Amino acid sequence: MLPARFLRPRTLVRHAASMSTSFPKHFLSTDQLNAEQFQGLLDTAAAFKKAKINTDLLVGETLLMIFQKRSTRTRISTEIGMQRLGGRALFLSSDDIQLGVNESLKDSAHVMSRFGSALLARVYGHSSVMELAKEASVPVINALSDKYHPLQALADYLTIQEHFGSAKGLTMCWVGDGNNVLHDYMLAAPLVGANIRIATPDGYGPAPDVVVKAQKLAKAAGTSVFLTSDPVEAVKGANVIATDTWVSMGQEEESKKRVDDFDGYQVTNKMLEHAASDHIFLHCLPRHKEEVDDEVFYGKRSKVWDEAENRMWTVMAVLAKLLEKK
Template sequence: MIFALRNLSGRWLSLGIKCSVRSFGCGQVALGAAALKGRHLLSLKDFSGEEIKQFLWTAADLKMRIKQKGEILPLLQGKSIAMIFEKRSTRTRLSTETGFALLGGHPCFLTTQDIHLGVNESRKDTARVLSGMTDVILARVYKHSDLEQLAEDGTIPVVNGLSEMYHPIQILADYLTLQEHFGSLNGLTLSWIGDGNNVLNSFMMSAPKLGMHLNVATPKGFEPDADVTKVAKSLAGECGTKLFFTNDPVEAASGANALVTDTWVSMGQEDEKAERLKAFHGYQITMKTGKSAAPNWTFLHCLPRKPEEVDDEVFYSPRSLVFQEAENRKWTIMGAMVNILTDYSPLSNKPKF
């Protein structure tokens, strides 16, 4: 593709700059690390399979070089991040603060009690102020539209730390965990048993691009977003993967390599707790659920976990990867930040995805 601009007289001027066509589906083209620099990370639907693999490769490379080899990598020296948190957090806050600092950068933790976000100052003005003082914004918010507004009005990359629609940085950690455990992602079957929430939406927007099949069990009335489902079905068709929906947890677990769930009552849904617990009766993941899964099945949960979602026998078993998954939140957010803010290319061999 050749870029051209129109000058003041209306004539077209060729800039002679070639750009690879970026695909967000399965027509994947390896674009290299530079293709991610300066981009927003609001949802994995905006990234091709090869670009998602680049995030994961960078995370694995940093984990190997820093954790295993003990290297000091000041890749974000002189960089700062504004961390806006409307919702409380353990993993997102710690992974971002410690990871950004470990790479030589400066994290700034901001709650709605610390700044004027949307109260004494518009989100638009806040985006402009933060753009002048920091290099990237990570925001954990209620409304996904607030992230989109920050991205539109600011001049620096915005990373989704969680919204009601998507949780992309969690899914990157899940994929790195599965890749480490199984050696490859392609061909795996994931079984989601729980609420049709932001975590499931993120799986649906990305799993097909990595060659993974997805079985989804939700109670009636708690299905994933209709628009997300429509796009996910199209992706699965394009990528040649299976996307299956049911209301039966055991049916969804059939042949699965990973059983995955999340909280049934998210922050902001506390008033619905009694109704939700009733609707999700029978959805607890147990060893009995795993009997219909593949012999090598594993378990994932993004935490914090409640016993009604998964019993102790599964949660603390050797099949459970939840604490490896939690640690990988740090390495994947580090990988994402390095890709978004620098031209870093991993030194290790690319993992088999």
């Protein structure tokens, strides 16, 4: 029989995240999950947060964290989250290991699989995380690639669930770049029964294949995906308005052009006059003033600090599910 200290966390994971179909070995993008699995992770995270879980559920497990791209929230949330679950996390920057440079991705994946229980990778190209998943014998978690950012989508939708009780029937709105965060955002919307309205400047829209996937999921769920280049049109009636940086890491040389191209996309209270009266604002951080003004960012409808905290509870749910002891 399990010691008493194990029972409650295990019950939370298995009850809240019970799945009718097999959960994927790796967590690389939101479209790997069905609605039940995505909601299960949200419910597990919510239960962990409510209970302020500190447990030895993952005692003896080690997470190897590969960071080609730096991050405040990803590192802090994952290291502390793994600690709260009883395991340990080892941070590996590009100065510690030169992933795919001095040693191939394939060889790195095989070596690290012998030491860690799981790999978490924050990389530039999505092909890197795909190759790690192909070659690793342990679970791989995508902590950000140029195409997807599934952990951020989980944190955002947990924040929405906390505020509204459920995302079902809500209208989400994205104003800004058609980037990796948006990709998972729009793939997740149909899974929770939400509509999504997206405004991006011409030439900065989401990847066509992701749009097709999102539209297919929306059709099956009875929800909608609306794309436009007019931010005011996108904001109309929205319950949740989200944006992100216009210049991602690695795009610094494009900074001036991007800021010019995104003129008129700054989220302001004037823009939000067109949103639903109960709307909230989200930004995954770090934030720059050209993306959203101070009045909105620090305003009473902003949930950015809840959103940042929820990065920890949601990555804990993912870790607990991928590494749960049968």
